[in-house]
Amino acid sequence: MSRSLRTALLAGLLAGSAPALAAAPLELRPTPEVDLPFGDDIGFPAGPGSDVIASNCTACHSADHTLNQPALSREEWHAVVDKMITAYKAPITPEDARVIVDYLARVKGEP
Amino acid sequence: MPQHTTLSSPSRRGLLSAAALGGMGLLAGRARADTFDFHVPGGPSTRPMTTTYPEKGRMIVQRTRPPWLETPFDVFDTGVFTPNDQHFVSWHWATFPTHVDTGSFALKVHGLVERPQALSLRELIYDLPRFEIAAVSQCAGNSRLYAQPRVAGAQWANGSMSNALYAGVRLKDVLDRAGVKGGATHVQFGGLDEPMLPDAPKFVKALDIDHARDGEVMLAFAMNGQQLPMLNGFPLKLIVPGWSAVYWIKMLDDIEVTDHPDPSVWTTRSYRVPDTPNHTVEPGQKGFGMVPITRNLPRSFVTNLKPGDSVPVGAPQPVRGIAFGGDRGVAAVDLSLDGGRTWQPTTLGRDEGTYSFRQWQATISLPARGAHTVMARCTNADRVVQPMRRVWNPGGYMSNQVETLDLVAA
Numbered sequence: 001m002s003r004s005l006r007t008a009l010l011a012g013l014l015a016g017s018a019p020a021l022a023a024a025p026l027e028l029r030p031t032p033e034v035d036l037p038f039g040d041d042i043g044f045p046a047g048p049g050s051d052v053i054a055s056n057c058t059a060c061h062s063a064d065h066t067l068n069q070p071a072l073s074r075e076e077w078h079a080v081v082d083k084m085i086t087a088y089k090a091p092i093t094p095e096d097a098r099v100i101v102d103y104l105a106r107v108k109g110e111p
Numbered sequence: 112m113p114q115h116t117t118l119s120s121p122s123r124r125g126l127l128s129a130a131a132l133g134g135m136g137l138l139a140g141r142a143r144a145d146t147f148d149f150h151v152p153g154g155p156s157t158r159p160m161t162t163t164y165p166e167k168g169r170m171i172v173q174r175t176r177p178p179w180l181e182t183p184f185d186v187f188d189t190g191v192f193t194p195n196d197q198h199f200v201s202w203h204w205a206t207f208p209t210h211v212d213t214g215s216f217a218l219k220v221h222g223l224v225e226r227p228q229a230l231s232l233r234e235l236i237y238d239l240p241r242f243e244i245a246a247v248s249q250c251a252g253n254s255r256l257y258a259q260p261r262v263a264g265a266q267w268a269n270g271s272m273s274n275a276l277y278a279g280v281r282l283k284d285v286l287d288r289a290g291v292k293g294g295a296t297h298v299q300f301g302g303l304d305e306p307m308l309p310d311a312p313k314f315v316k317a318l319d320i321d322h323a324r325d326g327e328v329m330l331a332f333a334m335n336g337q338q339l340p341m342l343n344g345f346p347l348k349l350i351v352p353g354w355s356a357v358y359w360i361k362m363l364d365d366i367e368v369t370d371h372p373d374p375s376v377w378t379t380r381s382y383r384v385p386d387t388p389n390h391t392v393e394p395g396q397k398g399f400g401m402v403p404i405t406r407n408l409p410r411s412f413v414t415n416l417k418p419g420d421s422v423p424v425g426a427p428q429p430v431r432g433i434a435f436g437g438d439r440g441v442a443a444v445d446l447s448l449d450g451g452r453t454w455q456p457t458t459l460g461r462d463e464g465t466y467s468f469r470q471w472q473a474t475i476s477l478p479a480r481g482a483h484t485v486m487a488r489c490t491n492a493d494r495v496v497q498p499m500r501r502v503w504n505p506g507g508y509m510s511n512q513v514e515t516l517d518l519v520a521a
Contacts, residue, residue, distance in 0.1 A: 070154030070261035
């Protein structure tokens with residue numbers, strides 16, 4: 001694929017030597033507004049705390065982010081939630097953070 | 112919020128419904144064609160495949176929002192450049208534009224400069240010398256899925272890397288147009304993506320001034336001869352050849368020349384590795400320093416055979432793949448059939464440039480029936496060699512040990 005694309009690029013973008021580039025015909029096509037399939041996320045499995053983790057975490061990322069994580073210890077989950085709060089400023093109360101860690105330890109299992 | 116962009120309103124399709132329905136269990140996904148199984152222990156091993164993202168072909172969904180889309184590994188056997196529609200996708204924040212007006216888009220250059228700039232795409236395309244370079248974009252966490260023990264983070268297999276031929280302008284020329292003032296030490300870069308929450312840190316990265324002006328760091332408005340896909344950073348992306356993709360700011364619209372290192376959490380807290388050989392420590396180990404992730408390291412992969420493939424015993428078997436040298440070119444790719452005791456050379460393909468994938472090929476013969484391993488090892492032009500020992504660090508970053516492919520001769 002690279003040859004034909006590169007040929008097109010060279011012909012289109014790089015015709016002539018560098019100082020003559022004002023003649024290069026590249027125009028960026030205005031793109032239509034793209035449609036992102038953000039509604040495709042599967043959500044968190046129902047159970048104790050699932051409403052808390054959904055309301056605290058899915059503002060910034062879909063549930064599959066969390067559900068695709070490996071099994072981790074409670075200490076590791078605590079560190080993950082703490083980083084979301086302290087580094088990325090997720091407004092999670094200490095009480096909700098405990099519920100979230102409990103949910104993750106239960107749903108994801110321990111290694 | 113910039114007037115010329117249409118942001119992906121979280122309320123429009125995803126956020127509120129996801130939050131409201133998140134507690135209700137599984138929702139039916141839209142047009143999820145099939146799943147991909149990475150066959151890894153310790154956590155979910157399968158991921159959905161999708162074709163529903165704009166300007167993207169068949170991709171592995173590591174995360175729906177903000178998107179983490181992984182390149183299916185078989186793509187790497189099809190050529191040295193990764194097709195744009197299967198170039199991997201990674202965003203930190205979900206609030207990035209779903210439309211950019213190419214007429215009003217402006218790249219701001221400000222800070223410690225003599226002449227602050229607001230450069231239109233037209234000025235970038237027509238008024239500055241054109242520059243072209245091939246380079247591998249690799250997420251710092253590529254291959255984190257294979258960490259042992261497993262670690263938190265984007266669970267990428269080996270497909271958060273892609274190679275492209277970029278066209279655009281040198282960052283040096285843009286900085287010279289603005290006139291860097293004395294005392295400048297760093298250049299910070301930001302894009303049109305914004306944090307979801309008001310107090311959250313905007314995603315930015317910085318380079319030191321000499322690196323920024325090295326004549327290779329560039330701003331790309333085209334990859335592989337086409338304009339950038341929206342999800343890969345349309346209309347303008349910072350390309351830092353040889354360095355981790357975390358520096359390759361997408362939808363780049365802000366360049367600030369400063370007199371201080373990057374103070375953001377993306378450098379002071381995230382994207383850091385132990386300052387130990389091969390950035391490797393033991394799980395639980397303490398007492399080592401942490402440094403920011405910077406350059407890529409050499410890697411190599413077999414692309415025409417998969418784990419568990421059966422090959423004819425005693426017969427010539429072609430083996431081919433890709434390698435990259437990191438921040439130096441590929442000097443050699445060697446294969447071992449005996450666990451690393453002896454190595455045989457491969458034939459390198461056409462050199463597309465220091466920072467590009469380099470294809471390689473060889474012919475092996477497996478002498479006896481049963482299980483065999485093939486190891487591929489890249490040595491770069493600085494004689495940096497992929498380590499045999501597995502790389503492990505708490506962040507799951509910069510994995511680059513020699514890959515082992517299990518085959519069966521029958």
